[in-house]
Structures are given as structure tokens and as C-alpha cells.
Amino acid sequence: xxxxxxxxxxxxxxxxxxxxxxxxxxxxxxxxxxxxxxxxxxxxxxxxxxxxxxxxxxxxxxxxxxxxxxxxxxxxxxxxxxxxxxxxxxxxxxxxxxxxxxxxxxxxxxxxxxxxxxxxxxxxxxxxxxxxxxxxxxxxxxxxxxxxxxxxxxxxxxxxxx
Numbered sequence: 001x002x003x004x005x006x007x008x009x010x011x012x013x014x015x016x017x018x019x020x021x022x023x024x025x026x027x028x029x030x031x032x033x034x035x036x037x038x039x040x041x042x043x044x045x046x047x048x049x050x051x052x053x054x055x056x057x058x059x060x061x062x063x064x065x066x067x068x069x070x071x072x073x074x075x076x077x078x079x080x081x082x083x084x085x086x087x088x089x090x091x092x093x094x095x096x097x098x099x100x101x102x103x104x105x106x107x108x109x110x111x112x113x114x115x116x117x118x119x120x121x122x123x124x125x126x127x128x129x130x131x132x133x134x135x136x137x138x139x140x141x142x143x144x145x146x147x148x149x150x151x152x153x154x155x156x157x158x159x160x161x162x
Contacts, residue, residue: 023161025058031154032056032063038149039067042142046092050075065150067143078139084132089125090117097121 036054043051053069066072097120117125 024158027157027161028063028154029056029058031157032065032150034153034157035065035146035150039142039146042146043067044075044140046095065143074137075140076143079132079137081133081136084129086125086129089129090121093117093121093124093128097124 033056036056039054040051043054045051050067050069050072053067053072054065055068056063056065067076069075094117097118
């Protein structure tokens with residue numbers, strides 16, 4: 001059991017109440033911005049699009065933090081079993097097997113005809129396709145796992161401006 005001195009609690013509330021709305025908004029924006037590098041570091045990297053798609057927007061009464069990659073929901077929440085198209089899996093398998101996975105802005109050629117893929121690339125792509133069709137894709141919970149740190153960053157910024 002933890003004891004809280006009500007005199008100190010009242011002082012803490014008073015400090016928060018005395019902060020202007022602009023100061024609170026600035027602290028929240030700074031705390032969220034401070035969290036972006038942690039989200040990028042926790043992101044899986046294949047082509048680098050997902051890691052580069054973390055951003056936030058500031059509105060009048062809120063800050064919206066999210067990942068704007070087209071497949072961000074799949075990475076965060078996973079999927080039920082389904083049969084994915086083979087072409088993206090072939091492109092991924094070629095990057096994995098050739099070691100050309102990069103996040104440094106290098107161009108990855110994905111316009112290769114399906115007939116030009118090696119048997120090893122085909123085997124990996126078909127194996128992953130089969131596994132996804134049986135088990136789905138597991139969720140990564142990148143954002144969900146980062147929420148405690150994001151809140152902590154906002155609290156630090158609020159203490160700094162108080």
C-alpha cells in the first residue's frame with residue numbers, strides 16, 4: 001500500500017491547473033515527437049517504408065500519432081488466415097535471399113517477371129504463402145507496446161514546462 005500526502009497531491013494538481021493550455025499542448029507535442037525515434041527503432045525493416053511512415057498531426061484539441069504505411073494495420077494487429085498474392089512474396093523472398101534488404105533509400109527492383117525468380121525464391125515465397133494461409137500473420141503491436149513510453153515522454157515534457 002502506498003500513502004499519498006493530500007497536501008502534496010493538492011499542490012501537484014495546482015501546478016497542473018496553472019499551466020496554460022498552450023504549455024500543455026506544447027508539452028504533449030514535444031513528448032509525442034520525442035517518441036518517434038523509439039517507434040522507428042522498434043519497426044520491422046524490409047524496404048524501410050513502414051519505419052519511415054511514423055508521423056503525427058497536431059489538431060486543436062489533440063495529437064494524432066500513427067503509421068501511414070498502407071500495411072501498417074497488418075503489422076500492428078496481424079491477420080486471420082488468408083492466401084496472400086504470390087508476387088509481393090516473391091519480391092520479398094528475393095530481397096531476403098539476395099541480402100538486398102535496405103532502409104537507406106536504395107532502390108530495390110520489384111518489377112521482375114515471375115519467370116525470372118530462382119527455385120529457392122519460389123520455394124520461400126510459396127512456403128510463406130502456405131503458412132499465412134494456415135496461421136495468418138501474427139500481430140507485432142509496435143504502437144501498443146510503445147504507449148507507456150509515449151505517456152512517460154509526455155509526463156517528462158509536462159514536468160519540464162511546469
